[in-house]
Amino acid sequence: MPGRTISLTVLGSGSCVPRVRRASASYLVQHGETSLLVDMGSGSLRRLVEFGFPWSKLDGVLLTHFHMDHVADLPALLFAFQNAPGLTRQRELLLAGPVGLEGVLHGLADTFGRWVLDPGVPVRMVELPGEDLVLGELEISARPVHHSRNALGYRLEACGRVLTLSGDTGVCDGLVWLARGADVAVFECANADQPPVESHLTPEEAGAVAEEAGVNKLVLSHIYPAGDEVDLVGRARRTFNGEITVAEDLMTIWLSCRF
Numbered sequence: 088m089p090g091r092t093i094s095l096t097v098l099g100s101g102s103c104v105p106r107v108r109r110a111s112a113s114y115l116v117q118h119g120e121t122s123l124l125v126d127m128g129s130g131s132l133r134r135l136v137e138f139g140f141p142w143s144k145l146d147g148v149l150l151t152h153f154h155m156d157h158v159a160d161l162p163a164l165l166f167a168f169q170n171a172p173g174l175t176r177q178r179e180l181l182l183a184g185p186v187g188l189e190g191v192l193h194g195l196a197d198t199f200g201r202w203v204l205d206p207g208v209p210v211r212m213v214e215l216p217g218e219d220l221v222l223g224e225l226e227i228s229a230r231p232v233h234h235s236r237n238a239l240g241y242r243l244e245a246c247g248r249v250l251t252l253s254g255d256t257g258v259c260d261g262l263v264w265l266a267r268g269a270d271v272a273v274f275e276c277a278n279a280d281q282p283p284v285e286s287h288l289t290p291e292e293a294g295a296v297a298e299e300a301g302v303n304k305l306v307l308s309h310i311y312p313a314g315d316e317v318d319l320v321g322r323a324r325r326t327f328n329g330e331i332t333v334a335e336d337l338m339t340i341w342l343s344c345r346f
């Protein structure tokens with residue numbers, strides 16, 4: 088797409104279940120010269136390369152929570168920074184996530200080595216929510232959502248556009264806040280075949296929150312094998328009047344800048 092854009096590329100539309108079709112949760116967001124990942128579940132680093140993105144150019148990684156289907160490839164990325172031949176990067180890497188991030192990384196360093204904390208590029212570690220972050224022209228807001236301890240969702244804004252990524256969550260006020268007026272909202276719908284639970288969304292719940300928040304386009308993601316056996320769009324349609332898409336790995340959605 089010509090002109091200035093924000094793009095969202097799905098690197099992992101899946102769950103904790105290993106599958107060829109769907110890597111675990113991960114999304115690439117690009118705006119101008121700035122690029123970041125939201126979550127790094129297993130398979131996502133390889134998907135990033137498959138997409139053709141030069142992985143060593145990433146500016147940041149935002150984590151939603153510490154379940155393995157959202158973080159497994161982060162140590163792999165840090166190890167690659169430490170050991171890949173010929174890297175000369177000096178630019179800082181933002182590493183942001185829930186309260187506890189620092190403890191998690193120190194724990195990994197205790198087990199695997201100091202390279203986790205000193206991967207050969209300067210790392211800026213930030214625990215959220217706290218300050219609203221700015222990376223390039225991307226404004227990053229995080230709010231607690233209802234899932235595991237300290238779990239977060241993200242709202243990214245630039246050039247008059249809003250992109251929301253729910254992380255894992257049930258229905259909660261934080262999710263409505265994050266998605267308010269979003270051009271695109273990527274919502275998990277991990278719960279496609281069970282009665283509603285507090286920690287994940289059914290397609291109907293995802294639709295209802297998107298409707299309440301005034302979302303323009305809803306992207307359903309974090310799909311278990313059972314989710315591929317049901318009509319996710321049709322079920323979200325019961326509660327949401329906007330555009331609905333089911334995420335697929337390596338799908339890109341472009342938003343043209345308003346200014």
Ligand SMILES: [Zn+2]
Pocket residue numbers: 152154234235255
């Ligand atoms: Zn989770």
Ligand SMILES: [Zn+2]
Pocket residue numbers: 102103112154156157255309
């Ligand atoms: Zn998950």
